Amino acid sequence: MFHSSYIEISKSALQNNINFLRKEIGPYVKLSSVIKGNAYGHGIEPFAAIAQECGVDHFSVFSADEALRLLPTLKKPATIMIMGYLDNPELEWAIQNDMEFFVFELDRLIEAGKAAKKLQKRACVHLELETGMNRTGFGENEINNVLSVLEEHKEYLELKGVCTHFAGAESFQNHDRVQEQLNRYKQQLQRLQASGYTPEQCHTACSAAMVSYPETRMDMVRIGIMQYGLWPSPETYIQYIGQREEKLDPLQRLINWKSHVMTLKYVSQGEYIGYGTSYQASRDMTVAIVPVGYAWGYSRTLSNHGQVLINGVRAAVVGIVNMNVMMVQVTEIHDVRKGDEVVLLGKQGSESITVASFGELSTQLNYELLTRLPINIPRYVVD
Template identity: 50%
Template sequence: IEIYIFNLRRLQETLEIARRLRIQAKVHLELETGMNRTGLPLKELPQALEMFEQNGDALLFRGCCTHFAGAESIANYYRIKKQFNTFNSAVKRMNKNGIQPQQLHTACSAAAIRYPRTQMDMVRIGILQYGFFPSEEVLVHYLTRNRQESQPMKGILSWKSSVMEVKDVKKGEFIGYGNSYLANVPTRIALIPVGYGHGFNRSLSNQGRVLIRGQRVSVIGTVNMNMMSVDISDVAGVQPGDEVVIIGRQGEHEISVSSFSNFSDQLNYEMLTRLPANLPRRIVDIAED
């Protein structure tokens, strides 16, 4: 176990616990370089280094790190550059005093792609390990520099449901709550037992898409807490129990995490972490999926 520390109080607590357990705690010290979230203020760095020097039997300076304030967007370029320079300056001061952390790391998924110099001794990959880019901007950046790769990664997550009911709605009738969708023609709809309570954002009312029988169909009406309606008028033979793909591939079509996130005005991270724990998870073989 290696511990991530960002202030003197936690470093002192770690030292006390390590002494009590008679072990050497492996510590990664995060420096505040400009994000103004977690991170040890640089003015307190000498005190932290003194603690490492005087308590080497209980504290191992395993790593030194920082976190960038939005590496997924070029709009933050100068801020990221300043942070990286600040971090490097702090490390140089440590080295001049004979202190060398075993590892230096600053790069998250976005920084590892956009700013290769930030990779250093290791990278802290998050969303990339699931086969998703942090943002479309990062994907475009990668593809621009690797034109031979049209599909550089395969997402390991798909979100599926099934048709609960199929019914016909007469011309001139409203569908679902309120009057957000009026059937201007006779319309066949499928009810899907997925709603905003499952992470399918209410903002996708009348504009979301899902896949049924290999075709892209539109969400119509207001997304409910645990249900939504989709227009299957142009899809023949839809039956209760048919597979519904919310994120993933079906036939020749795919709904990506990025496109889903854009439709609902969310970050990829936001969308993925909003999938509730009560959604059943199933591990499948790649060939099966």
């Protein structure tokens, strides 16, 4: 394989999740698959291919470089929406390739109008409104200027959408803030509509808002973490499951991250394992060396805390996680050999290592853990 680890992506799990999400939002709400951050670590190219096979026809990316990677992978017609970074020189490329994109500053809106006029082709823009996130978006005091630019370039700017992003819909402590954002969004939208600009799509909901605030679903939802089989937060999951008679998680995880035993080491009682003196063998031990470390996305904070699966049994990480290897204690696991499969994340037999368990042990968010998986780990699609 020429790689020390690899990632499996389950197509059947994705189909399950897409079916669940479509059932939740209903037939009249568009589902946009958010694949920023290398499809949350799953890989833009393999994920987009199976997503299309699962019926997805709308993708949201953060930047032009992600759109550039996505474009050649699409086998069927699909919409690509760039939500963030898009330099002005890239606007012509985006318009020429039928990309839709967020605008959240006058400079980009003006330059988009100029680029569209040069190409004699309308640019499909989504106005992002500032409602309280204080990151990107047009504030209330900028709406008049926005309207002026839209009017000036009305032949070449198509108002495809009006959107915003909620600042923490995954936590109930942000409830009042989210409600205030929603109110501000509606007020600004009414100003646009009163001036004759009605967007084709109103969209505000991420995964957490889609679950916790159904009124935010509107014309389209931008779904990231949930399509990959994970919940935005324990609170979101508890809220959802608490309203159901059947207390079963409807989502399935797509990802399995695997490696193998590189070699075995026999360590005498009293000896230290790995760098420094963080772990001392309390008895004679057998240690398996696994060729994955923090350079490959396995956090150093999991030193002496992490677990992997070998032969269907949990094995504890001992010593400091190195750049390229880790050591795991396998004394009690029967018949461990060089080359045996090691599951770092996912299922083996009846046991599983969850993304949540990584978060609990390493303080990493599930989003953070997944997106830190290096891009050069090979991803393979499995059933």
